[in-house]
Amino acid sequence: MLDFFTIFSKGGLVLWCFQGVRGPAAAATAPVNALIRSVLLQERGGNNSFTHEALTLKYKLDNQFELVFVVGFQKILTLTYVDKLIDDVHKEFRDKYRNEFQQKGTLGLLNGTFDFKDDFMRLLRDAEESSKVRAPTVMKTFEQSLKSQKTVKCMIETRGEKPKEKVKNKKNKGSKKEGTEAVAAPGKASTGDKQSSAAGDREELTKDEILQKNREEFFKRHMKAGEKSSKSPKPEAQKEKGKKPRVWDLGNSNAKVLDYSNSTTNGSVEACPVEEFDPDIAVGDRNREPGRLYDLEYESDDEAEEEKVIQNPSKPSVKKGGLGGMFGMLKGLVGSKSLTREDMDPVLEKMKDHLIAKNVAAEIAVQLCESVAKKLEGKVMGTFTTVTSTVKQALQEALVQILQPQRRVDVLRDVMDAQRHRRPYVVTFCGVNGVGKSTNLAKISFWLIENGFSVLIAACDTFRAGAVEQLRTHTRRLNALHPPESHGGRTMVQLYEKGYGKDAAGIAMEAISYARNQGFDVVLVDTAGRMQDNAPLMTALAKLIAVNAPDLVLFVGEALVGNEAVDQLVKFNKALADHSMAQTPRLIDGIVLTKFDTIDDKVGAAISMTYITSKPIVFVGTGQTYCDLRSLNAKAVVAALMKA
């Protein structure tokens, strides 16, 4: 049932491969490559299964010998034995070829022949059988059931007991409408018996008398059964004799009756009791100057906090002290210990809290720590390395890996390309309200002008008051800084606006064609800020992007955002994907991280944003002047993040 099973080293060599149902060996390469690139390299290794087209891939890492085990099967099948199979194969393979791995290293991997097919087939057969072991439960035969052991006699009703039985059965039928089989069976039996007994009666009495008798019994029965319920209908029946108008308790009465407010309190002095007015409590500090606004008092508690922090880590190590703990520590330092989950858990908890304290979104911190745990489980530590240092090192590498761009980040190069094809390079800025889209748009246009490209700013924010004026002011300033004379008579920056209230997508399209006609190199499209939950606005944005097909879609996010970053990016991407007509929808291509100067070292928002979208951070905004535009330095950010 399996499509394939491969074992390969982390260095890229395929050690052994099993082709189940499919044909050529190449069919396994593409899904496994997709698995590696999207899961392992993006630190999403928390859960161990991955879906690619029609296949589900499950994988397991061996961190001691640097191996990866991957099994692939059809998505529609739900095979329960796969997890167990991977574990068994892992153990067996590792034990069988332990020597090659340990002694010969890479050359062992290259030269070794891994003849694993027989063992694998055996394990596969065992796994398949173990999943089939439990046969479906066989139904009991009639002889085995309880009912067959009941004699017919106990189900027959005698005449004397008939009414009681009948009443009882009726009650049972009425109250237990769902009816277990036990009730139904005697019920059926009783009706069968009733008919037979009724038939017996008819032989003795005439039909009319029978009918009369039956009617009396029927009424008697109903009276008996309905005695309890008859009491309640009685008062209702009496009431319904004549239709009386309903009197609501609160209706019909005047509003005056309903007014419970003490109308004399408003504006009337006597009604309100004069409370004891204590000016000291109300005004507070007596010694302040009237009318002056004091500064925020900031006590530097840093030293006290540092001491507390230092004390806390030392406490648990002291607790673990004692002779045994001492030896354990030494053993951990020197020997070749392999990392287990229990060793790593406390350290990972601390790292997770540290990351969250540095403003990384909570769910991302959890996923990251899970992924690092998976990568380190079973790894053999070198001498003189503690668990903490290994985990920190691995986490640092993972963070740098996330921040490295997965695609080229070179806007100028792409602008040059577009210039050569004689079309403008279109950049769209989107984001929620107040993150700094217009400010950073101005900064980026300044940077582009400095590099000799002419810019057209399209004012597609037709909602916010003053948006167009803001961009016009920027345009005027930029033109003053770079007058046309110094650039060979060309106006380097121009504003294209159509006022307020118009359709943003239409303005963008007109702006792009205007730029093409006039020979502008870059078009920067400024959109209105919108909340990610606002469906009509998200639709409008998606339409703008789908219709105009910009070269670069930049999401502007502020570095102050915390867990919201995840929600914003997910919803923006989803909206863009949903409303696009194309096969491959245009999603967010890059992120602009703004207000970076407001956070000291709580740079976690960068991690959250790049982790969610796996798109690079193209620009970083560090202030409100035109020169405050930077590019991201992954190592510096990670260093700030890991700093205690």
Place this chain on the structure above:
Amino acid sequence: AMAGTLEPHLEALRRELRAPDPAVLSVLLALLAVAITLLIWRFVQGRRSSRKAVLLLGLCDAGKTLLFARLLTGKYRNTQTSITDSSAVYRVSNDKSGIVTLIDLPGHESLRLQFLERFKAAARAIVFVVDSVAFQREVKDVAEFLYQVLVDSTVLKNAPALLIACNKQDVTMAKSAKLIQQQLEKELNTLRVTRSAAPTSLDGSATGGPAQLGKKGKDFDFSQLPMKVEFVECSARGSKGEEGDADFEDLEKWLAKIA
């Protein structure tokens, strides 16, 4: 510095020799022994850390791991995307007993710079593997990675020999080494300008580095670099498919030269 500290000691030594005091003499002898040991140790270290590594760099799917396997064993192996580096000792198949350590680094974007950082100091030579078939599509990415390697300060300082191996020549659509060289030179010329104009990095260091690639004013040429650059064509898979040998005599000759 060692000479400076020795001077007062020599004076004291001379004084002592005139009036020998065994304790002080023994102390001085001990110090001398320690100094000589330190010198010898530093000399040996310098010798040992002479860079013996040959790095295999390149984009994803360029064929680095297969080339690595072929060079070491001559057999064809199936490969997947590498997540970590692999290193092994390679014996040059000549009479010369040259050995180098071949290190195959992952080409994936999120890993390549990290691993380059780790191994660049030990590099005696760099083999930059290029996928000749997909080159037309990937020229910008290839050029960017090559640029990052070339402007790295350690690489500029050590100037390891650079070989650009145009792989996958067994496919008919593969571009020739000459064409690849021309295209790379043009692309690197443009990159020089755009990279140095990029916004400065957060901690103040410029992304392009103060290093200027090649000579200013003139178009970029590989001959302007401080290290020796060569272009060869090779095919890791080999024209006869998986059973046959790989076609990389030029590569082997070059490796023999630098070993």
